[in-house]
Amino acid sequence: MATVPVVEQPPPTAVAEAPAVRPRKGILSYWRLYAAISPFYLLFLAFGLIPVGFSLYLSFHRWDGLGSMEWAGLAQYQYLLTDSDFWQSIGNTILIWALATFPMIFLAMVTAVMLNSAVRFKNVYRFAYFLPNVTSIVAVAIIFGSVFSTNFGLMNALLQAVGLDQVAWLNTPWGIKVAIATLMTWQWTGYNAIIFLAGLQTIPSDLYEAARIDGAGPVQTFFRVTLPLMRPVLLFVLVVSTVTGLQSFAEPQVLLQTTANESTFSGGPDHAGRTMVLYFFQQTFDNNDFGYGAAVAWGIFLVVVLFSIINWRLVQRRGEE
Amino acid sequence: MASTIKGSRRRGIALHTVLVLGLLLSAFPFYWAVIMSTHTSTEIFSYPPKLLPGPHFLENARNLFDNIDFFGSMLNSLLVATSVTVLVLFFDSLAAFVFAKFEFPGRGLLFALLMAIFMVPAQLAAIPQFVIMAKLGWIGSMTALIVPAAANAFGIFWMRQYMKGAIHDELLDASKLDGAGFLRQYWHVALPVVRPGLAFLGIFTFMGQWNDYAWPLIALTNPDNVTLQVALSQLNGTHGTTDYGMVMTGALLALVPLLIVFAIGARQIIGDLGKGAIR
Numbered sequence: 001m002a003t004v005p006v007v008e009q010p011p012p013t014a015v016a017e018a019p020a021v022r023p024r025k026g027i028l029s030y031w032r033l034y035a036a037i038s039p040f041y042l043l044f045l046a047f048g049l050i051p052v053g054f055s056l057y058l059s060f061h062r063w064d065g066l067g068s069m070e071w072a073g074l075a076q077y078q079y080l081l082t083d084s085d086f087w088q089s090i091g092n093t094i095l096i097w098a099l100a101t102f103p104m105i106f107l108a109m110v111t112a113v114m115l116n117s118a119v120r121f122k123n124v125y126r127f128a129y130f131l132p133n134v135t136s137i138v139a140v141a142i143i144f145g146s147v148f149s150t151n152f153g154l155m156n157a158l159l160q161a162v163g164l165d166q167v168a169w170l171n172t173p174w175g176i177k178v179a180i181a182t183l184m185t186w187q188w189t190g191y192n193a194i195i196f197l198a199g200l201q202t203i204p205s206d207l208y209e210a211a212r213i214d215g216a217g218p219v220q221t222f223f224r225v226t227l228p229l230m231r232p233v234l235l236f237v238l239v240v241s242t243v244t245g246l247q248s249f250a251e252p253q254v255l256l257q258t259t260a261n262e263s264t265f266s267g268g269p270d271h272a273g274r275t276m277v278l279y280f281f282q283q284t285f286d287n288n289d290f291g292y293g294a295a296v297a298w299g300i301f302l303v304v305v306l307f308s309i310i311n312w313r314l315v316q317r318r319g320e321e
Numbered sequence: 322m323a324s325t326i327k328g329s330r331r332r333g334i335a336l337h338t339v340l341v342l343g344l345l346l347s348a349f350p351f352y353w354a355v356i357m358s359t360h361t362s363t364e365i366f367s368y369p370p371k372l373l374p375g376p377h378f379l380e381n382a383r384n385l386f387d388n389i390d391f392f393g394s395m396l397n398s399l400l401v402a403t404s405v406t407v408l409v410l411f412f413d414s415l416a417a418f419v420f421a422k423f424e425f426p427g428r429g430l431l432f433a434l435l436m437a438i439f440m441v442p443a444q445l446a447a448i449p450q451f452v453i454m455a456k457l458g459w460i461g462s463m464t465a466l467i468v469p470a471a472a473n474a475f476g477i478f479w480m481r482q483y484m485k486g487a488i489h490d491e492l493l494d495a496s497k498l499d500g501a502g503f504l505r506q507y508w509h510v511a512l513p514v515v516r517p518g519l520a521f522l523g524i525f526t527f528m529g530q531w532n533d534y535a536w537p538l539i540a541l542t543n544p545d546n547v548t549l550q551v552a553l554s555q556l557n558g559t560h561g562t563t564d565y566g567m568v569m570t571g572a573l574l575a576l577v578p579l580l581i582v583f584a585i586g587a588r589q590i591i592g593d594l595g596k597g598a599i600r
Binding site for chain 2: 027030032033034036037039040041043044046047048050051052054055058065111114115117118120121125126127128129130131132134135136137138139140142143144145146147151152154157161186190194243247249250253254257277280281284285290293294297298300301304
């Protein structure tokens with residue numbers, strides 16, 4: 001589940017600060033406080049830190065999950081670098097991400113600007129636009145699977161109705177990517193529109209007034225006033241979309257499991273919908289190749305971090321111009 | 322003057338036309354699911370596609386209940402989502418109260434660590450988690466889903482931000498003078514004033530757990546004892562080409578509890594999503 005964007009932080013009152021003169025106390029006298037925050041850290045230790053450390057250790061070994069571990073040195077990573085399946089999955093993931101994210105951000109921005117100027121029914125619209133985001137991804141993928149089905153799908157019925165040829169959406173490399181991207185766009189446009197709307201509402205109306213007096217039209221106002229002020233929100237949306245979009249799993253898995261021939265993680269014909277995380281699941285839990293799976297997981301982590309930094313830089317640099 | 326009023330009204334109509342169009346696009350897949358769940362498979366496969374609901378919903382529902390243990394897995398989903406929500410609300414708000422209102426050695430460091438943890442992707446820990454839980458004997462049971470999710474960095478961060486603004490130190494000081502200990506301050510002073518923040522966190526946690534799929538798919542190894550999302554996906558995978566009406570009925574019914582929770586909490590969720598920016 002995605003996070004909440006602009007968390008409000010009211011100015012701390014003066015009293016909130018610690019008193020200037022604090023009696024020195026032993027660390028043990030704080031035990032209640034440490035006990036109160038301990039559940040999270042204990043859980044994190046058991047199911048976060050130790051596993052992450054162990055997965056690093058594992059990535060230098062060969063292990064099928066049952067027998068004994070065998071030291072492999074850098075072999076798993078060497079293989080990863082030359083593994084054309086992994087590179088294909090990176091390409092698939094980034095293509096799907098791009099096909100989903102750019103239309104989504106554009107549509108969300110347009111929707112938010114319109115919602116911001118619409119006075120009536122604003123709450124009705126917000127409710128309806130948010131609805132796709134609260135639905136379960138499995139149910140949604142099943143529904144979209146039928147929309148894009150070759151034989152009786154709605155998409156092909158539409159194409160047929162306007163006299164075009166049918167497309168085997170879930171059987172061709174591009175069709176698969178378009179179907180997954182459409183699903184993601186549908187699910188996230190409204191959510192991001194509401195975040196954008198929140199950002200738009202922080203822009204003081206006298207700025208618009210000033211732009212109007214200076215003779216700026218609506219388009220000019222948008223690019224000169226609205227967009228620059230929206231950059232932080234845009235950055236947030238882009239980073240969240242990158243982190244979640246590059247780790248897409250359920251969408252391709254459920255959408256393509258009926259057309260997948262070898263395993264439910266294979267990502268459809270020619271593996272055209274096999275994303276990085278899908279590939280990780282396939283290597284780990286289908287092939288029981290735990291050592292290589294761990295290396296793949298670290299590879300994914302690296303790609304996501306790199307890609308996030310690149311995105312961040314791009315948006316930041318535009319801001320400096 | 323008259324012409325600008327006319328112009329703005331025309332603009333308003335154009336605006337609402339586009340907005341309603343977007344609304345229909347948002348709602349359409351739900352409507353499509355309703356159509357498919359009320360027709361038989363042969364009707365679904367026919368051309369032109371059906372655009373109005375049919376009479377076969379009960380038949381599809383009966384097939385669904387015959388094919389998977391729908392209510393059993395729904396019960397599992399309810400169990401997991403409810404337990405996790407209760408645990409998260411308690412543990413996260415307690416930790417958040419400490420971070421928001423108390424000074425203690427290592428506070429800054431521990432909080433920085435918390436924020437770093439926020440960023441660690443799930444699949445990095447997935448394999449060892451699986452191994453650890455296999456050792457503990459939790460694989461195949463709901464414990465494997467509930468325990469690791471019982472507290473999270475996001476909730477602590479969210480509640481801390483909320484508490485910093487909502488809980489006034491005068492109140493805490495006054496209760497301290499009355500002799501209230503730490504737990505009583507938390508329960509009687511802090512919790513009552515942060516109820517909206519808790520509601521938001523609770524609804525988000527519940528929906529997130531209800532929809533969780535990747536980890537349950539791996540951890541619930543017994544196909545007869547799974548959550549609703551996994552059961553649905555089994556149905557799609559194994560019977561996908563045979564009975565779309567039934568699969569769609571399952572997808573639709575699985576959404577019902579979620580839509581109820583959302584309908585109750587929509588104002589809270591959408592409002593809070595925006596409120597931070599407005600104030």
